[in-house]
Amino acid sequence: MMSEEILHAPIFEGSEKRIEVDFRLGANSPANGLRSLSRDMLDELMTLARCCIVSSRSNELMDAYVLSESSLFVYPTKWILKTCGTTRLLNSVPRLLEAARAIGMEPRRCKYTRASFLFPENQPFPYTAFEHEVGFLDEHFGPMSANGSTAFVLGEPYQGLQWHVYLADDMQPLDPSSFKPTYNLEVCMTELGNEAAQQFFRNEKFVSAEQTTKDTGIADLKPRAVMDDYVFEPCGYSMNGIEGTGLITIHVTPEAHQSYASVEFSGFGEDLVDPVKILSKVVKVFQPGKVSVTLSVDKVDMDGGAWGALTALPAGYGLQGVASQVSPCGGKVAYYTLAEKLATPGSPTTPLHHAASFLSVVTTSSDSEADNNSEPEQEIAAC
Numbered sequence: 001m002m003s004e005e006i007l008h009a010p011i012f013e014g015s016e017k018r019i020e021v022d023f024r025l026g027a028n029s030p031a032n033g034l035r036s037l038s039r040d041m042l043d044e045l046m047t048l049a050r051c052c053i054v055s056s057r058s059n060e061l062m063d064a065y066v067l068s069e070s071s072l073f074v075y076p077t078k079w080i081l082k083t084c085g086t087t088r089l090l091n092s093v094p095r096l097l098e099a100a101r102a103i104g105m106e107p108r109r110c111k112y113t114r115a116s117f118l119f120p121e122n123q124p125f126p127y128t129a130f131e132h133e134v135g136f137l138d139e140h141f142g143p144m145s146a147n148g149s150t151a152f153v154l155g156e157p158y159q160g161l162q163w164h165v166y167l168a169d170d171m172q173p174l175d176p177s178s179f180k181p182t183y184n185l186e187v188c189m190t191e192l193g194n195e196a197a198q199q200f201f202r203n204e205k206f207v208s209a210e211q212t213t214k215d216t217g218i219a220d221l222k223p224r225a226v227m228d229d230y231v232f233e234p235c236g237y238s239m240n241g242i243e244g245t246g247l248i249t250i251h252v253t254p255e256a257h258q259s260y261a262s263v264e265f266s267g268f269g270e271d272l273v274d275p276v277k278i279l280s281k282v283v284k285v286f287q288p289g290k291v292s293v294t295l296s297v298d299k300v301d302m303d304g305g306a307w308g309a310l311t312a313l314p315a316g317y318g319l320q321g322v323a324s325q326v327s328p329c330g331g332k333v334a335y336y337t338l339a340e341k342l343a344t345p346g347s348p349t350t351p352l353h354h355a356a357s358f359l360s361v362v363t364t365s366s367d368s369e370a371d372n373n374s375e376p377e378q379e380i381a382a383c
């Protein structure tokens with residue numbers, strides 16, 4: 001016999017799968033490349049991935065779509081699809097390649113990433129194991145890559161989220177006058193603060209998605225970006241912001257038993273996104289218990305520049321782990337896991353908090369953040 005008491009709350013998997021495919025324009029391709037794909041074709045591709053387009057914004061350089069489950073970004077030669085829940089993002093790949101080939105475009109690079117799933121048992125094949133996803137991707141992108149693809153997992157399996165990465169690249173020279181490396185910052189958060197999470201419900205305080213974006217502080221993360229925001233019924237939030245070639249995309253699952261939020265900055269130049277400043281603003285908005293931060297760049301050597309290292313932590317957070325991998329295709333991925341520090345040892349929290357072995361941090365004040373009323377950050381002293 002079923003009763004209210006024994007019915008499980010519906011589960012929503014917030015953690016996203018993300019694929020980024022770079023293409024080369026052929027001699028007869030339209031100058032706007034993938035942006036020339038029709039809306040019917042985009043709808044067909046989203047249906048294959050098991051989601052749909054909710055709204056869109058465009059500028060002269062790109063199109064950004066909010067989806068029922070996350071986001072799609074289309075540039076002339078780059079396709080970024082990010083979906084959550086039990087969507088089947090990879091199902092859209094064969095048709096995407098076919099549609100691109102019909103306009104003379106061939107893939108030159110594929111990057112597929114995801115964090116660990118919060119509810120892996122609910123995922124359909126091939127998302128049941130990373131090697132299955134890699135097998136599928138290799139069928140479609142392996143042949144273009146003379147040296148073979150590469151796949152790796154960063155992070156500790158016993159402490160929070162791990163970061164899965166698949167890369168394939170044709171390693172052909174790129175035109176240095178037009179190629180710009182893609183810098184990418186992704187923050188994934190779980191155990192959102194109760195008050196923070198309540199802001200993403202359509203309750204009696206709800207006015208509009210735009211007001212939610214302002215009131216939560218999300219609008220301040222990239223104030224000049226053109227934002228397209230959506231608050232789901234009864235809860236849930238998605239936002240795309242675009243500025244030139246840069247994008248910010250935020251997705252929130254606020255239900256207490258599965259709370260999750262992700263914030264991504266991509267396509268901005270190295271000097272336009274400061275990971276430390278952004279992270280400190282992001283944790284203020286979401287007050288998460290656990291955080292993972294991924295910094296990545298394609299092609300260039302990140303060790304030569306400031307980008308690619310999280311040099312300080314937000315106040316109140318401790319570092320659990322750092323892992324990084326230099327890709328044989330060029331570029332690097334660095335992965336940090338953080339957890340909220342306990343005020344009082346023994347206060348109620350999750351086993352993960354107790355398991356954390358924080359590395360030593362030094363508290364310092366940051367002049368650059370002072371004008372933003374931020375808490376002091378903590379320099380990472382050992383990692």
Ligand SMILES: C[S@@+](CC[C@H](N)C(=O)[O-])C[C@H]1O[C@@H](n2cnc3c(N)ncnc32)[C@H](O)[C@@H]1O
Nearest residue numbers: 014068084232235236237251252253254261262
């Ligand atoms: C906004 S989407 C974003 C998911 C995202 N990947 C994240 O970071 O959590 C998921 C949230 O919207 C809610 N939601 C409500 N209606 C939905 C719909 N039709 N499709 C997907 N999510 C919906 C879910 O319960 C969940 O809280």
